[in-house]
Amino acid sequence: MKIALLGYGTVGRGVDGIIRSRVPGVEVARILELPDRLTDDRMTSDCACILSDPSIELVVECMGGIEPAHTYIAQALAAGKHVVTSNKAVVAAYFGEFASLADEHGVSFLIEASVGGGIPWIASIEKVRRIDEVRSFSGIMNGTTNYIIDSMRRDELDFDVALGRAQELGYAERDPSADIDGIDVANKTIISACVAFDVDCVRDLPVTGIRTLAKADLEFFAARGLTVKLFGRGMSKDGCYAVAVEPVAIPLLSLEAAVPSNFNLVSLEGFTVGPLKFYGQGAGSLPTGNAVVQDVIDVAHGRIQRYDFSRGLKYDPSLLTGDYVIRSSVAPSHSEGWAPGVWRLRSLTPPQARQIYEKVLQEDASAFMAALPQEG
Amino acid sequence: MKIALLGYGTVGRGVDGIIRSRVPGVEVARILELPDRLTDDRMTSDCACILSDPSIELVVECMGGIEPAHTYIAQALAAGKHVVTSNKAVVAAYFGEFASLADEHGVSFLIEASVGGGIPWIASIEKVRRIDEVRSFSGIMNGTTNYIIDSMRRDELDFDVALGRAQELGYAERDPSADIDGIDVANKTIISACVAFDVDCVRDLPVTGIRTLAKADLEFFAARGLTVKLFGRGMSKDGCYAVAVEPVAIPLLSLEAAVPSNFNLVSLEGFTVGPLKFYGQGAGSLPTGNAVVQDVIDVAHGRIQRYDFSRGLKYDPSLLTGDYVIRSSVAPSHSEGWAPGVWRLRSLTPPQARQIYEKVLQEDASAFMAALPQEG
Numbered sequence: 001m002k003i004a005l006l007g008y009g010t011v012g013r014g015v016d017g018i019i020r021s022r023v024p025g026v027e028v029a030r031i032l033e034l035p036d037r038l039t040d041d042r043m044t045s046d047c048a049c050i051l052s053d054p055s056i057e058l059v060v061e062c063m064g065g066i067e068p069a070h071t072y073i074a075q076a077l078a079a080g081k082h083v084v085t086s087n088k089a090v091v092a093a094y095f096g097e098f099a100s101l102a103d104e105h106g107v108s109f110l111i112e113a114s115v116g117g118g119i120p121w122i123a124s125i126e127k128v129r130r131i132d133e134v135r136s137f138s139g140i141m142n143g144t145t146n147y148i149i150d151s152m153r154r155d156e157l158d159f160d161v162a163l164g165r166a167q168e169l170g171y172a173e174r175d176p177s178a179d180i181d182g183i184d185v186a187n188k189t190i191i192s193a194c195v196a197f198d199v200d201c202v203r204d205l206p207v208t209g210i211r212t213l214a215k216a217d218l219e220f221f222a223a224r225g226l227t228v229k230l231f232g233r234g235m236s237k238d239g240c241y242a243v244a245v246e247p248v249a250i251p252l253l254s255l256e257a258a259v260p261s262n263f264n265l266v267s268l269e270g271f272t273v274g275p276l277k278f279y280g281q282g283a284g285s286l287p288t289g290n291a292v293v294q295d296v297i298d299v300a301h302g303r304i305q306r307y308d309f310s311r312g313l314k315y316d317p318s319l320l321t322g323d324y325v326i327r328s329s330v331a332p333s334h335s336e337g338w339a340p341g342v343w344r345l346r347s348l349t350p351p352q353a354r355q356i357y358e359k360v361l362q363e364d365a366s367a368f369m370a371a372l373p374q375e376g
Numbered sequence: 377m378k379i380a381l382l383g384y385g386t387v388g389r390g391v392d393g394i395i396r397s398r399v400p401g402v403e404v405a406r407i408l409e410l411p412d413r414l415t416d417d418r419m420t421s422d423c424a425c426i427l428s429d430p431s432i433e434l435v436v437e438c439m440g441g442i443e444p445a446h447t448y449i450a451q452a453l454a455a456g457k458h459v460v461t462s463n464k465a466v467v468a469a470y471f472g473e474f475a476s477l478a479d480e481h482g483v484s485f486l487i488e489a490s491v492g493g494g495i496p497w498i499a500s501i502e503k504v505r506r507i508d509e510v511r512s513f514s515g516i517m518n519g520t521t522n523y524i525i526d527s528m529r530r531d532e533l534d535f536d537v538a539l540g541r542a543q544e545l546g547y548a549e550r551d552p553s554a555d556i557d558g559i560d561v562a563n564k565t566i567i568s569a570c571v572a573f574d575v576d577c578v579r580d581l582p583v584t585g586i587r588t589l590a591k592a593d594l595e596f597f598a599a600r601g602l603t604v605k606l607f608g609r610g611m612s613k614d615g616c617y618a619v620a621v622e623p624v625a626i627p628l629l630s631l632e633a634a635v636p637s638n639f640n641l642v643s644l645e646g647f648t649v650g651p652l653k654f655y656g657q658g659a660g661s662l663p664t665g666n667a668v669v670q671d672v673i674d675v676a677h678g679r680i681q682r683y684d685f686s687r688g689l690k691y692d693p694s695l696l697t698g699d700y701v702i703r704s705s706v707a708p709s710h711s712e713g714w715a716p717g718v719w720r721l722r723s724l725t726p727p728q729a730r731q732i733y734e735k736v737l738q739e740d741a742s743a744f745m746a747a748l749p750q751e752g
Contacts (some may be wrong), residue, residue, distance in 0.1 A: 018648055022507050118649040120503060124496060130673055131398050131666055154629075253530075255641075255655060258634040265631075267655075272394055272662040273494040277655035279631060279643075286648040290507060297506055 001300050004030035004050045006072055007063035008043070011086050011113070014289025015060055015296075023293060026300055030056060032063075032072075047072050051079050058299055060292055061085040062113075070094050077101035077109065084295040086113035086288050092187035096200040099307035108305040110295035111195075115141065115188040118287025119280040120294070121266050125195045126305075132270035134196040138233040138248075141188040143262030143282040144172045144179040145210050145230045150260055153218050153227060159210075171262050171283075182209035182230060182245040189232030193243050196268065197236045200309040201243060206317070206354040208246040212368045217327055220342060221249050221370075227257045228370050233320060240316035244350035247370040249325065317349040322374050324353045328367035332360045344372075377676050380406035380426045382448055383439035384419070387462050387489070390665025391436055391672075399669060402676055406432060408439075408448075423448050427455050434675055436668055437461040438489075446470050453477035453485065460671040462489035462664050468563035472576040475683035484681045486671035487571075491517065491564040494663025495656040496670070497642050501571045502681075508646035510572040514609040514624075517564040519638030519658040520548045520555040521586050521606045526636055529594050529603060535586075547638050547659075558585035558606060558621040565608030569619050572644065573612045576685040577619060582693070582730040584622040588744045593703055596718060597625050597746075603633045604746050609696060616692035620726035623746040625701065693725040698750050700729045704743035708736045720748075 003019075005012045008031050016028050028042065030053065035045040050056060051072070059076040061083060063069045069090040076083050078101055085091060091098070091114045102109035112122045128134060140146050144166055151162040163180070166172035178184045186207045193201040210230050221227050231248040234241065250256050255277060259265045264282030269275050281287035298305070324345040326332050333356055335343035345353065350371070357369040379395075381388045384407050392404050404418065406429065411421040423444070426432060435452040437459060439445045445466045452459050454477055461467060467474070467490045478485035488498045504510060516522050520542055527538040539556070542548035554560045562583045569577040586606050597603050607624040610617065626632050631653060635641045640658030645651050657663035674681070700721040702708050709732055711719035721729065726747070733745040 014648075018507060022648075119652065120496075120500060123503075127496060127499075127670065131394060131669055253634055253636075255631055255634045258629055258631045260629075270666075272390075272398075273666040274657040274660075274663050275655075276495065277653075279651075279653035279655070281650045284650075287650050290646075290649040293507055294503065 001026050001057050002029040002055050003027070003058040003060060003296060004032070004056045006032040006047065006059060006061045008033050009062065009064070010285045011062040011288045011292065014285035015062065015292045018286070018289050018293045019296070023297060026296060051075050051081070056081060058082040058084065058296060060296065061087055062292065063087065064089070066090055066093060073098060074101055077105055077107055080105050080107055082108045082110070082299045084110045084292055084299070086292055088114040088184070088187040088191060092190040093203070095191065095194050095307070096309055099309060103306050103308070108299055108303065109307065110298065110305050111191060112295050113288045113291035115191050116264050116266055116278070117280065117282040117284060118290045119264060119266065119278045119282065121278055122195055124276065124278060125192065125268060128268060128270045128273055128276070132272050134236065135269045135271065136233070136235040137192055137196050137266065137268040138231050139266030140229050140256060140259050140264050141232045141266060141282065142179055142185045142230060143264055144176065146259055146264070147171050147262040148180070149210065149213065149229060152213070152215055156215065158215055159213055180209050180211045182207045185230060185232045185245045189234060189243050189245055192232065193234040193241060194307065194309065196234060197241045197313055198309060198311045199241055199313040202315050205243045205245065206350040208354060208357065208369055210247055212366050213247065214368065217368050220327070220339065222252065225252050226250060227252050229256050235319045236313065237319055239313060240319060241313045242315065242317045242319035244317070244320050246350060249370045249372050251373070317351050321347055321349050323372040324348055324369060325372055326357060326360060326367060326369045328360050328364045330360060330363045332356050377402050377433050378405040378431050379403070379434040379436060379672060380408070380432045382408040382423065382435060382437045384409050385438065385440070386661045387438040387664045387668065390661035391438065391668045394662070394665050394669045395672070399673060402672060427451050427457070432457060434458040434460065434672060436672065437463055438668065439463065440465070442466055442469060449474060450477055453481055453483060456481050456483055458484045458486070458675045460486045460668055460675070462668055464490040464560070464563040464567060468566040469579070471567065471570050471683070472685055475685060479682050479684070484675055484679065485683065486674065486681050487567060488671050489664045489667035491567050492640050492642055492654070493656065493658040493660060494666045495640060495642065495654045495658065497654055498571055500652065500654060501568065501644060504644060504646045504649055504652070508648050510612065511645045511647065512609070512611040513568055513572050513642065513644040514607050515642035516605050516632060516635050516640050517608045517642060517658065518555055518561045518606060519640055520552065522635055522640070523547050523638040524556070525586065525589065525605060528589070528591055532591065534591055535589055556585050556587045558583045561606060561608045561621045565610060565619050565621055568608065569610040569617060570683065570685065572610060573617045573689055574685060574687045575617055575689040578691045581619045581621065582726040584730060584733065584745055586623055588742050589623065590744060593744050596703070596715065598628065601628050602626060603628050605632050605635070611695045612689065613695055615689060616695060617689045618691065618693045618695035620693070620696050622726060625746045625748050627749070693727050697723055697725050699748040700724055700745060701748055702733060702736060702743060702745045704736045704740045706736060706739045708732050
């Protein structure tokens with residue numbers, strides 16, 4: 001089977017290397033690259049010439065970003081080519097459109113690498129759903145923020161020092177906003193919800209990151225047997241679903257608390273299988289390349305993957321109602337004092353909590369908020 | 377597709393219920409049961425009548441034990457029926473024979489439920505191996521012993537009290553030997569090695585359980601930032617492989633240390649995908665039934681699963697060479713004192729350590745041994 005790569009960055013090079021050395025029967029025949037980087041005779045800077053080539057059966061999109069990735073994926077599907085992508089931003093934004101196009105043109109649209117790097121997360125959700133409903137999912141979906149929190153806790157670093165280390169190690173971008181403000185996790189949460197609940201998930205979910213997390217916050221929680229991780233979460237019940245991205249206070253002795261460095265840990269709960277958790281490298285050339293290649297092999301083996309969002313689940317954020325804690329020099333509305341400068345807010349939906357937190361931030365830009373464990 | 381269940385205990389009933397409620401297109405048409413328990417008109421106590429029925433395409437063996445399970449599985453494969461089994465003892469004992477028979481008769485032999493209950497462990501090893509070699513695997517493969525160790529540590533119980541609780545909860549058998557002496561883990565380790573390394577794994581691997589684990593041992597390790605879990609382990613390198621079952625001292629802050637109650641956590645390390653870890657219920661009617669049904673659905677979808685052990689890896693236990701600790705009133709050979717009554721032994725293979733430990737046990741039946749983390 002001949003395939004094309006759109007993009008030849010970290011992931012594209014990983015995919016090319018893995019396929020060359022380990023996947024007989026699949027050939028990377030064309031590569032889309034910038035005009036000044038055409039170092040290989042498979043490369044072209046003209047995507048039309050790849051999309052109009054009938055010998056290319058599958059296109060791997062690993063350019064990142066929204067455009068032109070969105071246009072190229074849509075064109076490839078419309079041209080009757082299977083598409084495999086690692087680009088969470090474009091999948092989160094256009095999953096419904098891509099799913100319809102794939103369905104219409106009888107091809108597969110595969111997205112394993114868009115969430116959790118080398119962890120077989122999307123495939124595991126799909127497999128569980130052959131038998132079970134997925135009640136809920138949650139987890140650490142961003143390695144950069146896990147690295148920052150883990151360094152702050154284990155090495156007692158301040159946020160800025162931990163972020164600087166993450167940048168030195170290449171775990172964080174020079175502009176770390178997408179990671180530390182939860183935008184990357186929001187994309188992965190949307191994609192996970194689409195797959196877990198068969199719904200074209202809302203895009204305007206409540207998103208809170210860890211930009212204001214302080215060493216003192218971790219100490220406050222540790223004294224109470226807790227620590228904090230940035231979670232993407234989803235829940236479905238009685239024809240409704242909810243999603244949220246926010247720091248969550250979790251028991252120090254939990255599996256999630258033990259996740260080190262830049263690793264990911266994602267969990268789901270099925271009715272018959274119970275809780276399942278998956279741990280691994282959530283990013284990187286080889287783990288993410290591995291996930292892309294698994295999707296490519298599935299297509300080569302004749303697997304058809306379609307998504308159908310016509311089930312019509314309703315968005316109801318009250319499914320994720322719980323207590324919150326805000327550390328701030330000003331008292332949030334509806335709060336009770338917990339400790340000096342720390343406030344507890346009972347029984348809020350994630351959007352309600354987000355709204356209160358935004359008001360607090362206007363007066364105290366350093367305020368931090370986390371959801372508390374459901375059991376109180 | 378019509379299938380038959382051999383056995384209608386915990387797992388068989390779980391499989392029957394899941395298939396009836398959630399798997400259209402598959403029918404449990406026959407069930408093998410004891411003559412005095414034929415409560416359902418699908419039931420018979422005559423296995424020949426199931427195996428000679430040409431309408432039965434697949435047989436689920438969930439009787440447990442070696443005979444007659446071994447004979448029935450071999451007969452079913454020879455009769456051209458796919459076989460799915462949750463019976464780790466019989467798979468560990470006869471994997472090579474079953475694999476050859478399946479190959480010869482063009483049918484699938486599927487064993488997901490034999491290790492890790494509802495965790496997609498076998499399928500994940502197989503999937504990783506489409507691209508990668510598996511360098512090593514390890515993990516907590518027995519929920520009963522994890523429950524015992526976890527209760528001893530979190531609730532500061534003595535071994536016997538924790539075992540009694542496990543028995544009350546139905547996690548441990550009245551005769552708990554298979555669990556606490558590591559025999560169950562040995563079976564799962566053999567099966568995992570067969571799948572991970574493509575080898576008809578040795579049966580006489582070194583096996584040490586947790587029968588002599590004392591609260592004081594956990595305190596000794598905790599003071600050094602460690603705790604103990606019972607691990608099955610395998611490693612492959614340069615045409616050789618090694619396997620062992622023994623308590624391993626691991627960092628208190630590790631994921632493995634955080635595994636609660638009767639859960640399992642199994643890990644593998646691939647060359648391109650890096651470390652992957654999988655967590656879930658390692659036993660129980662619904663999780664194990666779920667794994668069986670996943671295999672049944674795979675067959676219904678046309679998946680062919682074969683095993684070929686002709687690669688000829690050599691057994692070399694020195695791959696797992698490391699340091700050990702023995703707590704005993706007598707000094708083991710080749711040991712140095714670490715603390716009063718605690719001895720450290722450097723650079724031993726698991727069989728060497730086992731041999732020394734057995735000698736110690738002759739003089740001090742309460743002695744406890746654990747492997748130390750590889751990094752020292």
